[in-house]
Structure formats: structure tokens, C-alpha cells
């Protein structure tokens with residue numbers, strides 16, 4: 001493959017991995033009740049659409065979850081790990097302060113030398129990572145990239161805060177992105193507005209060998225909800241305009257899997273039937289940067305998304321960050 005233009009990036013294969021421990025709403029409610037905290041399956045389903053989530057064992061890290069997801073994507077793509085020349089991992093729950101999860105994963109894959117780095121844009125992380133990889137492939141800086149979202153959000157949940165701890169789960173999703181003479185990724189848009197730091201944050205850090213602040217997730221759910229609904233429609237329309245397509249061209253919508261009500265509201269605003277909405281929030285909960293590639297892989301392996309289908313991916317989350325990618329699968 002030469003670097004002659006036009007050069008595009010195309011998804012060659014997808015993969016995902018969920019840690020085996022599935023926790024139902026009823027089990028979580030029982031756990032919280034032991035600390036005198038009241039919640040119920042009914043409340044969680046009605047407000048979020050979540051029925052269950054997966055939690056990683058205490059010694060399992062983001063790179064541990066990323067590895068089987070990456071291997072499944074490589075196998076689906078028919079690409080050998082040795083042929084990967086770029087690894088980007090989107091995560092907000094890395095194994096350690098440094099090195100990056102991408103470097104740790106590179107070593108676990110047994111490949112050495114290719115560029116590897118993490119992207120931190122919380123629940124928009126995968127859309128950010130995919131856009132960076134797309135740009136690097138288009139420019140000729142990379143030819144075959146592993147782009148992954150991997151999270152162990154259970155590590156940063158405050159199990160004394162029922163307004164957040166029932167929402168999130170752990171998992172990883174991956175794609176192999178390869179250079180192609182035909183698109184592929186049609187258009188993307190990334191945004192951030194740092195004025196909204198306080199509505200969704202994990203305000204802790206390490207300094208002098210000490211943990212400073214509270215490294216547990218805090219969220220003003222209603223404020224995030226309002227912002228999310230507004231930006232998801234706007235960014236989808238901007239990406240469609242850029243690509244010269246209309247909402248009627250979208251075969252499948254994969255929004256960040258945070259809340260079924262936000263997802264259905266977005267589909268409605270884009271005049272799409274909810275049949276075209278890929279939903280995994282019911283079984284995965286909100287897995288932050290992993291949610292979109294996890295949902296993509298489930299839809300591909302489940303036979304919903306077929307080669308040639310047009311797919312809109314949309315992320316929104318802490319930062320405040322948001323973005324979208326339109327692609328021909």
C-alpha cells in the first residue's frame with residue numbers, strides 16, 4: 001500500500017471483552033442495602049435502562065481487559081499483531097500513573113517498537129482515539145492501528161453514592177483500523193468545554209506518595225443529562241454535513257451507552273427509528289470509553305451491522321467532551 005492519496009481508514013475487524021463477574025441490579029441493591037443505602041431494580045431500569053453490569057476482579061486492570069478485546073479484533077481482521085504500527089487506548093482508569101495502558105498492552109501482545117499512547121477524554125475517549133488514528137492513517141503516519149476503549153470504572157465508584165454507583169461497569173472494546181483506498185471513516189468532529197469540569201469528575205491525584213483529594217467519581221446527573229442531549233444531536237448533524245450525508249443515510253446509531261433515555265431521545269431527534277439504535281447499556285451499564293466499541297462489536301457479531309452499512313458513533317462525557325464519527329463499515 002503506497003501513501004498516495006486518496007487514502008482512508010477502514011475498520012478491518014472488531015473485538016470486545018467483559019470480565020466474567022456479572023452483577024444484576026438486584027445483587028447491587030442487596031450490596032448497597034448492607035450499608036443502609038436504598039435502591040431497586042425498578043428505579044435503575046426506569047431511569048437508565050440498565051439491568052446488569054460486569055465488574056472486574058480486584059487484581060484485573062484495564063490492560064488485562066484490553067488484551068482479549070484486541071486479540072479478538074485482530075483475529076476478526078485477519079491481521080497479525082506484528083503488523084500493527086499504532087496502538088491507541090482510550091481510558092480514564094489506567095493500570096498505573098505511567099506507562100500508558102497502550103504500552104502495557106503492546107508488551108502483552110508481544111509486539112515492540114510501534115507507537116503506543118493513551119487518550120483521556122473519559123466517555124468520549126473512543127471517538128477521540130478513533131479520530132486521531134484516522135488522521136494518522138490518512139497522513140501516512142500509520143497503516144494498521146489498534147484502537148481500544150478499556151475501563152475498570154468499578155475502581156473509582158463510590159459505593160456509598162447511589163446516584164452514581166449503579167450506573168457504571170467494566171469492559172473493553174477494540175477495532176483494527178487499516179489504510180484503504182475507499183472510506184471507511186467519512187467524517188468526524190471532536191469538542192470539549194472545560195467550564196463543566198465540576199459536573200462529572202474524579203477529583204483525586206497522587207503527590208509525594210500520597211493520594212490527594214477523593215479519587216471517586218462524582219456526577220451531577222441532571223446537568224450532564226441536559227448537556228448530553230443538546231450536544232449529541234448537534235454534533236451528529238455537523239458530521240453528516242461534513243460527509244455530505246443526511247440522517248436518512250444512517251443505518252445504525254451507536255451513542256455512548258450511558259442512559260437509554262438519552263439514547264432514544266437522540267435517535268428521535270435524528271428522526272431515526274429506535275430499531276436502528278444499538279443498545280448494550282442494559283447488559284453492560286456505562287463502561288465509559290469502552291461503551292462504543294463494545295456495542296459496535298456486539299452489533300457486528302450479532303449480525304446487525306453488515307459490511308457497507310453506514311454507522312454513526314457518538315461520545316459524550318467528562319471534561320465536558322463530546323464528538324462523533326460517521327463511517328461506512
Ligand code: UT7
Pocket residue numbers: 038039040043044047048123162163164166220221222224225228258259262286288316317318
Ligand atoms: O457517561 C457520561 C455521561 N453520563 C450521563 O449521560 C449520565 C446522565 N444522567 C443520567 O443518566 C440521569 O440523570 C441519572 C440516571 C444519573 C439520574 O436520573 P434522574 O432521572 O435524573 O434522577 P434524579 O437525579 O432526578 O433523581 C430522582 C430521584 C431523587 O430522589 P428525590 O430527590 O426525587 O426524592 C434521587 O435521590 O431518585 C433518587 N435516586 C435514586 N433512587 C433509587 C437517585 N439515585 C437513585 C438510586 N436508587 N440509585
